[in-house]
Amino acid sequence: MLTESLVLSGVLFSIGVAGVMIRRNAIILFMCIELMLNAVNLAFIALAQQIGIEGHVFVFFVMTVAAAEAAVGLAIIISIFRLFETVDIRNFNLLRW
């Protein structure tokens, strides 16, 4: 099932990429990023069957980083929402020219 798993990983990653480009809801953008991370995890697990158990360790690390990122990211979203009363990214354009 190695090839299929890797191709599936690619499918999920591409869906995540497309989502980041076409959605405007900050929370959904976050979810797309989580999806991309998981697609990578899938590739790690699939390859671990052939290369070694280190793949599992890296998935473990990815999960931890994802958890940290989700915590901080969601905190940022909360504070942004407090300022703009919305999570639509069209409103967050202070970095514009």
Added chain:
Amino acid sequence: MENFEPTLLGLIVLLPLVGFLINGAVALFTPGNKGVSTWVGPGVVGLAFLIAVVNFIGMFGAELTAPIVRSYWSWMPVGDLQVDAALQLDQLSILMTLIVTGVGFLIHVFSVGYMKGDPGYARYFAFLNLFVFFMLTLVLGANFPVLFVGWEGVGLCSYLLIGFWFRDREKADAGKKAFIVNRIGDFGLLIAMFMIFAHVGTLDFVGVFAAAPETFVYGGAVVTAIALFLFLGAVGKSAQIPLYVWLPDAMAGPTPVSALIHAATMVTAGVYLIARSSVLFALSPTAMMTVAIVGAVTALFAATIGLVQTDIKKVLAYSTVSQLGFMVVGVGVGAYAAGIFHLMTHAFFKALLFMGAGAVIHAMHHAFHETHQDWDAQDMRNMGGLKRFMPKTWIFMWIGTLAIAGVWPLAGFFSKDEIIWMAAAHAQGPFEVVFTLVWVILFIAAMLTAFYMTRLMILTFHGENRSGPGGRHIHEAPAVMWVPLAILAVLSIVGGWINIPRPISATPILGWIPPWHTEWLHYWLAPVTATADNVFRTRVGELLEVGPFGGGEAFWAAVAFMIAMVIIALTTVWLGKQERKPAVETPPYRGFAKVLYDKWYVDEIYDAVIVRPVVNGSRALWRYVDDGIVDRAANGVGSLARGLGWLGSRLQTGNLNVYALAIVAGALLILLTVVGL
């Protein structure tokens, strides 16, 4: 003869530096404290003098043919250029060290009295110590770069001390003028150093002077250029025409500074440089002729200005320029020992005269201060009859005056007449006429010297007192000031006896000085000047025994002595009869005297010919080149960056989706380069 080892050579240089650090710390942290500076300031110089004396005695006993070089650390090891921080002890440098530390010590002691009550007391001694440090570096350095460090350092200290009372705009400007004019000379010295290194491959004195006779063609263009550039440095430092203009203005500093830096030591650095580089000059007759002419013209020119000046320090300043001209002629005609001899005796009697003038100014200043008179304390028209109030200073100043005027048996008689004679004795070879002319000019300048110095004495100490109500408050200087004067007065009398020319010591009356002093300095300096003397002897010939118009050395010395005596006597009688009034009631000069009083308008000519064009040219450069081209180019680059930045900023839409798209596009590009399409 036993071997000679220098004793604590480095400490001679280091002690004044320590003094500078201590006094500097006092000046920075406890400016009011005078006790430390009073002892440390003169003390370190006195100690350095003692060490120098110990070394001198050691050298006296030993027969030293080669200089002793002590290398302390490698300073600039760059490829072929190997420069060590090294000191060189030989007959010339120990003599200069003795003069600098000895006269310097006396002036330090004098300063204790003169500067008492000045708020910058510690700062003053810090600068003075620093000056001695740099001056010793200059005279003891074993190569051109070390000499240059001292050269620049004394220039810095000169600037700091001329502008010591920097709140006075005029005095600060005088400091700047000295610094800037000296830069021109320093430029010459630097170029000379570059050329020496390019042609000889080393900058050590020993190496350069040993290699020079083989390296350079006699009278060749290269050695002439090097010698002339060295001389440009000497012209700046020793205040020769055309760069002498800074020295009279330098009298803005405290009077002991004028005595130490602008009369006895620093300004003689140029003479020292020429004597030190005697080999290079001897190889270039053209350069020597230039040196001699410049020196002679300076001696006469400055003397004419000195005739009519009314400021006591200005008279002495022009006298210094004139005497420096004598020394330059001495080393210029090839009589290096004579030049150094006059340097030494001049250090004695000019320091004496300056400090005597300082004592007078000090007294006048206090007197006018007492009576709240707004009169110039340095103007001789406001003095007169001071011998009643200051008898000691009067006597010492007369000794100095007779010495500088060349009266037998005082120091100036022997040193000045030797230089005058040497100009005549070298009048042979290609420039016979020139040297004869130089000799005549010096003779006239020497007569003028006798006149203006006598005039100074008459106006200051004789006749009726013209100080108005302040006259009652004039007092003799304290012991700390007149004791150094007394020592210098003794030296001004006996200082010349160490080098009595052989023809004079053979004369009945003039030769009454014990004969073992005959030409001692000449023999002492012989190892230093031997190479140069050899070059002259083989290329040109032996020195003449008979002058251009007949008569030997003793004859002309006797003539000069008679003329000096006559002039002094006539001047005393003539000026003594004149009626005088204080400065405020005296009409200004008219006619030729006004031209002399206004210094031949040299400052005005320089202002019109050099300063103004430079200022206007700079202004034009600023307006058109700097503002118009440079700034516009810089602003243009800035605008371009702004424009490009504006274009780039269009990409920053603030929309996260666009950023995501950009990231994806970038990732795709990377992916494409890695895996290919």
Added chain:
Amino acid sequence: MTEFIWWVFAALAIGGAAGMVGGRNPVASLLSLVLTLFSLGVLFVLMQAHFIGVIQIIVYAGAIMVLFLFVIMLLNLGHDYRTDIRNVGWITVGSVLAGFMFWLIARTFLEFEELAVSGPGVLPEAAAEEHGVVGAIAMTLFDEYVVGFELVALLLLAAIIGAMLLAKRRV
């Protein structure tokens, strides 16, 4: 049988992902993502990654997704939503770019299998037989990667403090 289960959950994962990207209601999107993550957990288990599969479901599909859900509820985004999907032009461009990326990735992976790469490491099956399912990963984690493990612990600590500071009303 295993293969059949794999295909079922692979399909569920893709469906969940598509539902997340296409869903209009944030809560619905989130639940679709939970479905995807759960399916991935099952796939992990099928590929001998039992421990990872379990924490995928507990930590990821459970804890982290609940955090998302909590934020959505807290900000009251669960109803009264407006569409936030961009217009057709953006969808076309995004899909083309994503498709292109997929093509490149898939091609690389296909080539990768032809290379039949194998590493020097211990395979998960062998390790699980020796140390047990949890012990297999623990041996590697606490032996070779202990520094990374500690650094990740530090990162989590920083994230906790950072999140608290960011979400607080007044610092």
